[in-house]
Amino acid sequence: MKKVLVFGTFDIFHEGHRYFLRQAKKQGDFLRVVVARDETVFKVKRKKPLHNEKQRLVQVEKSGLSDEVILGNLKDKYAVVKKIAPEIICLGYDQEFFIENLEKKLQEFGLEKTKIIRLKSYKRDIFKSSLLAKEKLK
DSSP, rough: EEEEEEEEOOOOHHHHHHHHOOOOOOOOHHEEEEEHHHHHHHHHHOOOOOOOHHHHHHHHHHHHHHHHEEEEOOSSTHHHHHHHOEEEEEEEOOOTTTTTHHHHHHTTTTOTTOEEEOOSSSSSTSSSSSHHHHHHHO
């Protein structure tokens, strides 16, 4: 079974997220989604997400596009990678956080065969959480 792993905030779950998850699912047999913790989102984006981590996790689960949805680890951001040992890690087109050392970390964990795939965007000028949040706040 080919395991695929993705990470994201998934605030204001939208069609761009659905497209991302559908693309990721096509890469393997089992798609596990890691939803960023509220504390992590604040550290990375310097603002709280509009929806809390449990709400965001439920929205991803409700989409039915993944086989498992879990919250990220607050102590070790790579814990899930070590534990799951995915064959493929899919990244969003604009994903920047936690990826700078990803290849190095995979080698450290003995996962040098794990492929990292950058997926395409879906109408990025429309379906982007930051843009949708601005519209929602108007």
